[in-house]
Amino acid sequence: MNVAPPAGRPDRRRPGDSPEQLARWRLISLEKQLPTPRPLTGLGAPVVVGSILLALLAAFAFVHLDRVSPAGVPTAVTESQRQFVEGLARGLGNSVGRSRDELTELAADCNDRPGQARPLLSRFVDGHPMWRGVAVVDSTSRAPTAAVGQPVTLPPGLTPTRAALPLVDGNDPRLLLVEPLASGALLVGELDLGVRSLRLDPRSRQAILIAVPGVGRALAQGTPVEAGGPVEALLDRALTASAEEHTVTRSGIAGPAPTGDATAADPVAPLVTASVVGNLGFSVVSVVSAPVTVERVSREPLFTAAVLFVASLLVLLVTWLGLVRPVRRLLDHAKATASGNPVAGPLRTVNREANRIGAAFDTLATQRDGTKGVRRDERPGGVGATWWVIGATLVILASSGLIVANLAPAERELPGQVVRDAQNQASAVAASLSDTLDGGFAMLADTGRDHGKANTSGMRKVVDRLVDDNPRFRSVYLVSAGGDTVVGAGREPMRPAGPVPGESGVNLYDVQGRLPIVYAYYQLADGRALVAEYDVRHLSRLLDRMPGRVQVLDIDQRDILDTSGYLAFEAVTVEQVRSASAAALTGRPYAEVTELDGRRELLVATPVSLEGTTAQLEWTLVARRPVSDYALPNNALRKGSMLVLVVAVGIGLLLFSWHYFFQLRPLRNLAREAGALAEGKTNRVVSPRWHDDIGAVAVCLEVCRQAAVHGEQRLGGAARLRGVEGMNTVIMTKVPERRRRGG
Structure with a gap:
């Protein structure tokens, strides 16, 4: 705003006639017109923030990598x-x-036929x-009125209600189920709780127990656990904690291996894992002697932290010397030129754009002094x-490359216990798939035997109930002897x-085709047949219970089911997978760490079923998982280093983007405009695009352009808009906030 003093009153804010005072007053007035950078918009903000982030990342890397591979049982x-025991508990709970x-x-x-209880x-x-x-037991006398099989005895104090009571006396775990009858008697059944046959490693002295907290335990499979030993306390702690956390793991103190296959240099520790089975009041427990990783000194944490810290200093040094310091020297040069202060020689920096803009300032100054056409520094030096x-x-990327070059070597082998657990998990998934297929057929066969003579209307109700009660079926239908669909339910x-x-x-x-068509069928006596098609997605979800890639192959080595994207009936070409599938189909277990597609993987194969209805499919289940996916010490160290590496690259990209969009582009645009002014094209206004140091240089360049066109009266301290003749420029005092609010 232009304000002139009243007539007859001198302007006390105007400078004197001394050139030094005039130049000083112009500089003060100019600085009040220049934009002031806000937080994080200054010229040095990106490099300072980037260097601080790299230093913090160095500290994080040192702390994080130093604790990713602690001593003890490998994760x-x-x-x-945990996965193995949870699978056992889930399978046992489903069976119960x-x-x-x-x-x-x-x-x-x-209840419907009370007189035929015995048959x-x-x-x-x-x-x-x-x-x-x-x-069938009388609820009052507790004497059986009808019994089949081994004698069933009700424990004393059992109330005559629906109940489930686990029995763990001896090495014969059982479950007593009670159902009240309409007559007041009790139907009591004793169920065997033995788990399926497992492949246990004798060297790890593994034991599978069925335990009831506070009551006792029974050995289901494996090596008996010594009573009163150190494992006893771990068992009690695990069982107590499993009541609240569902699945818990407790490890004991490491010691020498108990077998002659390992030496004292290979210590082991007892590892107890317990998982509750539903709300039935008992747990499945696995006890093993697990290998122990000894504490070791690793250089990766210190090396990674040192590389990142040195990189933060180099980034600060390079950017400060090559960009921040030259532009700030350019700003001082611009202020001096725009306020009419003498400049001691041309600007010389390591930055080419700063030198080019400084040369333009010198050229505009010579034009203002009346010596047009004279330019300084026709070819300013420096680096862009x-x-x-x-x-x-590149400093950040080079430090990332050093981190990659010094990564810990990937694990190539797996502990034997991990391999055995993977075998058992694969067998459990195969058994679950087999039970689903066999159970669906058994259900279809029972329906066919009970309703095989029903008419079309009656069969419609039957197939509707089968589809509604069984998510394993996508459709159920009745076909005639000629193969035509008579009645159906579910999807097409x-x-x-x-x-x-x-x-x-x-x-x-x-x-x-797009999907394999798996179906169960039951031939009725009149030539018709009940057909139930299985839902492929339901079958595939069963495979997801095991980590890694799980496939189901037929005898021709074609992919039938897969947890990864696949085409049905696509032939498997990996020779190791084909060999493992062929070996498993003969009944031999296969589990090996081998090279697959250029990386070490654990390959496990097991038959889906060797007996029962599903055996005629001749399917095998093949599971594969990279060794690098397992939480072993070197793998954990590599993953931690890769996390640090990704963050470092992200900081580098952030630093470059911040500089490029907010500083480099405005600086290069200003250098082009300065070059045009130096060539005599002074009719274009220079506008500041950012409120930072580069914007302040742009304002000074515009001041010099106006001074070159209109004379030195347009230097710092002049009004940017030409006022009325006789009006003088004054520096106005800032109005206090309270006065502005009061009008």
Whole structure:
């Protein structure tokens, strides 16, 4: 704003006639017109922030990498034991749930036909071998009125309600299930709690226990656990904690290996993992002698931290000397030129853009003095500002390369316990797949036997109930003897119309397509057949219970199911996978760490089923997982280093982007405008684009342009807009906030 003093009153704020005072007053006035950088918008903000982030990353790397591989049982062993025991508990819980449903159905049959309890019990035990004995017991006298199988005894004090009582006396774990009957009697069944056959490593002295907290435990498989030893306390702690945390792991003190296969240099520690089975009141416990990783001194944390810290100093040095300091010297040069102060020679810096803009200031000053056409520094030296920023970014990338070059070597082998656990997990997934297929066929067969003579209307209700009660089926339908669909439920059948092959069973429709067509079928007496197609997505979800890539291959080595993206019936070309699948189909277990696609992987293969209805499919389950995915000491160190590496590269990209968009581009644009002014094109206004040091240089350049065109009266202290003749420029006092608010 231009304000002139009243007539007759002198302007006390105007400078005197001395050139020094005039130049000083112009400089003060100019500085009040220049933009002031805000926080994080100054010229040195990016390099300071980047250097601080690199220093903080160095401290984080030293602390984080120093603790990723502590001494003790490797995390890979602990995780594999947790997954293994959780799988056992889940499978046992599902088995007990199915058995309880079977006993509930038996209770309903006994209520419907109370006089035929004995034949019903006999038929039930013959069809379900897991039941040791079933009896109908009088609730008052506790004496059995009908019993089949081994004697069943009610414990004293048991209330006559629906109950589940685990029995762990001796090495014969059992579960007592009680169902009340309408007559007031109790249907009692004793269920065998033995887990499926497992492959246990005798060198690790593994034991699988069924334990009831506060009551006792029973050995299901493996090496007996010594009573009163150090493992006893670990067992009690694990069982107590599992009641709240579901699955817990507790490890003991390391000591020498108990077998002759290992030496004292290979210490082991007892590892106890417990997982509760639903709300049934008992837990599955695994006890192993796990290998122990000894504490070691690693140079990776110190080396990584030192590299990053040196990189932060180099980035600060390069950017400060190549960009920040030259531009600030340019700003001082610009202020002096724009206020009419004498400049001691041309500007000489290591920055080419700063030198070019400084030369333009000198040229405009000579034009203002009346010597047009005279220019200084026709070819200013220095390195481009972009190259200085690129150099700082390359320092960060080079430090990242040093970190990569000194990464800890990847693990090539796995502890034996991890391999055994992977075998057992693969077997559990294969058994779950087999049970799903066999159970679906058994359900279809029971329905066919019970409703095989029903008419079309009755069969419609039957197939509707099958689809609604079984998520494993995508569709169920009845086909005629000629293969035409009579009635169906669920989604549209994928199997083409036609007669079913053979009598009954589970089959794979062998055709190239988007999805494999797996179906169960049961031939009825009148020539019709019940067909149930399995939901492939439901089957694939069963494979997700095991980490890594899990495939199901047929006898022709074609991919039937896969947890990774695949095409149905695509032939497997990896020779190791084909060999493992062929070996597993003969019944031999396969588990090996081998080279697959250029990296070390654990390859496990097991048959889906060697007996039962599903065996006719001749499927094998193949699981593969890279060794680098396991939480072993070197793997953990490499992953921690890669995390630090990614963050360092991110800081480098942030530093370059910040400089490029907010400093380099404005500086280069200003250098081009300064070059045009130096060539005599003074009719274009120079506008500041950013409120920072570069914007202040742009304001000074515009002042010099106006001074070169209109004379030195346009230097610092002059109004930027030409006022009325006779009006003088004054520096106004800032109005206090309270006065502005008061009007």
